[in-house]
Amino acid sequence: MHLFHYVGNALHCESVDLAAIARLHGTPTYVYSAASMEANYRRLAxxxxxxxxxxxxxxxxxxxxxxxxxxxxxxxxxxxxxxxxxxxxxxxxxxxxxxxxxxxxxxxxxxxxxxxxxxxxxxxxxxxxxxxxxxxxxxxxxxxxxxxxxxxxxxxxxxxxxxxxxxxxxxxxxxxxxxxxxxxxxxxxxxxxxxxxxxxxxxxxxxxxxxxxxxxxxxxxxxxxxxxxxxxxxxxxxxxxxxxxxxxxxxxxxxxxxxxxxxxxxxxxxxxxxxxxxxxxxxxxxxxxxxFLVANAGVLLSRVEYLKRGHGRNFLIVDAGFNDLVRPAMYEAYHEIVPLARDASRPALTADIVGPICESGDTFAKERTLQQVGEGELLAFMSAGAYGFAMASRYNARPLAAEVMVRGTSFELVNARETYAQMFANEKLPSFL
Ligand SMILES: Cc1ncc(COP(=O)(O)O)c(C=O)c1O
Structure with missing residues (x-):
């Protein structure tokens, strides 16, 4: 059970427009629905x-x-x-x-x-x-x-x-x-x-x-x-x-x-x-x-960087990589990927949805069909609340994503995006260099 749904054409988490979260906190960002987690807990308990x-x-x-x-x-x-x-x-x-x-x-x-x-x-x-x-x-x-x-x-x-x-x-x-x-x-x-x-x-x-x-x-x-x-x-x-x-x-x-x-x-x-x-x-x-408690209660927000028209194949290159969400690369896992702004009047686009990491394994979906989207537009990777951020890494020197929790009409940053300074904080150069 989860509380992600379109209100008009804008994807919401509970009563919060996900685009507002992306505007404020950037991407890639995980967003969790507190009410979804609570409902899942009560149902199982x-x-x-x-x-x-x-x-x-x-x-x-x-x-x-x-x-x-x-x-x-x-x-x-x-x-x-x-x-x-x-x-x-x-x-x-x-x-x-x-x-x-x-x-x-x-x-x-x-x-x-x-x-x-x-x-x-x-x-x-x-x-x-x-x-x-x-x-x-x-x-x-x-x-x-x-x-x-x-x-x-x-x-x-x-x-x-x-x-x-x-x-x-x-x-x-x-x-x-x-x-x-x-x-x-x-x-x-x-x-x-x-x-x-x-x-x-x-x-x-x-x-x-x-x-x-x-x-x-x-x-x-x-x-x-x-x-x-x-x-x-x-x-x-x-x-x-x-x-x-x-x-x-x-x-x-x-x-x-x-x-x-x-x-x-x-x-x-x-x-x-x-x-x-x-x-x-x-x-x-x-x-x-x-x-069961958290998977469907979380999404990963990502921004389209480029649409690359390849040889017989399109690649939708997004700003999330397998360092942020490793499940597709590690378990051949499926995540539904949807636009934050739905527009039924646009033609369909079939593309491989890939991240920026320098490995072919950085592929979230192959030949996925979704509405035409382009640079700067926002996508949500659904069902990313479990084994998502928890398995994230800094591979390719990419900072850990931000995390936001929503309840009702409120949302708060619960983990700020890692800064480059934080990423290097524990490292030092040896005296012999
Ligand atoms: C001992 C044990 N309990 C619980 C879990 C949670 O599993 P799941 O997330 O599938 O509910 C795991 C997952 O590996 C586990 O090893």
């Missing part, structure tokens, strides 16, 4: 009726302090994957004690910081990690609350780079060894066994893989509850969103009447598939959504 659900926002999708604060204000915990993310949430003034810490490579410093912060659970991926947790917790005179990430060997049917629940992936402890891992954990003095966790991948658009994974792991969860008194079962994240025709799909009222290229996996369908298996367990359910 209530999708498993009758269960004690805690949503832990997977901050890797969008680590902006403003976004963290928004979910913190709603009562969310966080799914962290680094000490930096824990610090980001703390810097945003969020309570992190209901949060969890995932990842295969937690460093000693990160473990120490997470223990000091009093996180709810460490999602452990290996026995050496467990030993490290036990050791550091012991030194600190504490117990580390843990859940093993169990790998259920389920094919999520998603892109190879974002599938995580197969036995050949680096993540988690294989289901058949999970019992042994928990028995081993029970012998550590400074470990408290608190839960069990799965995460099978990202951008999953059907309920089948979720239902299969939950069914596979539920008997283990029941056993762990009886044997060790665990409190929770975390289902991970992965609920997918609509990227194609994302603009049409945001308008809930006429959604079902429109033929669209992709159908969303609705929170309700997700809940209906997993809740019946979970109800008998009597455990708290943790959800770790990233993309």
């Amino acid at each position: 209530t999708a498993l009726p009758g269960l004690d659900v805690r949503v832990c926002y997977a901050m890797k999708a969008n680590g902006s302090l403003a976004v963290a604060r928004l979910f913190g204000n709603l009562g969310a915990g966080f799914d962290f994957v680094s000490g930096g993310e824990i610090r980001r949430a703390q810097a945003a003034g969020c309570d992190v004690t209901g949060s969890v810490f995932a990842g295969v490579g937690k460093t000693e410093a990160e473990v120490r910081h997470a223990l000091e912060a009093g996180l709810y659970g460490f999602h452990v991926e290996s026995e050496p990690e467990l030993a490290r947790l036990n050791h550091i917790a012991g030194l600190m005179g504490r117990k580390a609350p843990v859940a093993f990430r169990v790998n259920p060997d389920v094919d999520a049917g998603t892109h190879a780079k974002i599938t995580t629940g197969r036995s050949e992936n680096k993540f988690g402890v294989p289901l058949q060894f999970a019992e042994q891992a928990y028995e081993a954990a029970s012998r550590f003095k400074h470990i408290e066994i608190r839960g069990v966790q799965i995460h099978i991948g990202s951008q999953i658009t059907s309920v089948g893989p979720f239902a299969a994974a939950v069914e596979k792991v539920a008997p283990l969860a029941a056993q762990l509850r009886d044997r060790f008194g665990i409190q929770y079962f975390s289902l991970g994240g992965g609920v997918g969103v609509v990227y194609q025709e994302a603009l049409a799909s945001g308008a809930q009222a006429w959604w079902d009447a429109r033929p669209v290229a992709e159908r969303p996996l609705t929170p309700e369908a997700y809940g209906a598939a997993v809740a019946p298996v979970l109800r008998g367990l009597g455990l708290r359910i943790l959800l770790e959504p990233g993309r």
Whole structure:
């Protein structure tokens, strides 16, 4: 769900004209809709009726302090994957004690910081990690609350780079060894066994893989509850969103009447598939959504630099590059690209939409048809709120983009565009040069 829509011919975020934001803050600029994020959160948080659900926002999708604060204000915990993310949430003034810490490579410093912060659970991926947790917790005179990430060997049917629940992936402890891992954990003095966790991948658009994974792991969860008194079962994240025709799909009222290229996996369908298996367990359910909460709630604004008429091909060259939004280059991902000023009287243009970076991979779309646009006109890359700015880099010495958050008729800059001085600030020339 999102609140990007045309008012007349001007694309708006909630009640704000996106062209006004581009005029004031320039491009490339990410724009987030607070109301869209809040609506997505509420919808998912209530999708498993009758269960004690805690949503832990997977901050890797969008680590902006403003976004963290928004979910913190709603009562969310966080799914962290680094000490930096824990610090980001703390810097945003969020309570992190209901949060969890995932990842295969937690460093000693990160473990120490997470223990000091009093996180709810460490999602452990290996026995050496467990030993490290036990050791550091012991030194600190504490117990580390843990859940093993169990790998259920389920094919999520998603892109190879974002599938995580197969036995050949680096993540988690294989289901058949999970019992042994928990028995081993029970012998550590400074470990408290608190839960069990799965995460099978990202951008999953059907309920089948979720239902299969939950069914596979539920008997283990029941056993762990009886044997060790665990409190929770975390289902991970992965609920997918609509990227194609994302603009049409945001308008809930006429959604079902429109033929669209992709159908969303609705929170309700997700809940209906997993809740019946979970109800008998009597455990708290943790959800770790990233993309579902923020993807469709953000856009990237960009300006057309040139229309280059090539040999049998047109290139629309824009001022955003894959350093700003890497998903098309990295995952062959689709983003709808629309003009901020719609004009039905103009002819259509078919072009490759590309950035300025010196690599052919800096291509957002091939042979995309949109209305004729030219130099200086503005475009929006839809559904760019997840894994957009969060994966941005300075490649080609391009400063990080600005970020703006909208609520209703207001908008505020929540991250200023990086300056060149900031870009070079930590560098120095060695004395021997
Ligand atoms: C452990 C874990 N939880 C949650 C997520 C969030 O996934 P998504 O953004 O698809 O919801 C990820 C993503 O990689 C993850 O690794």
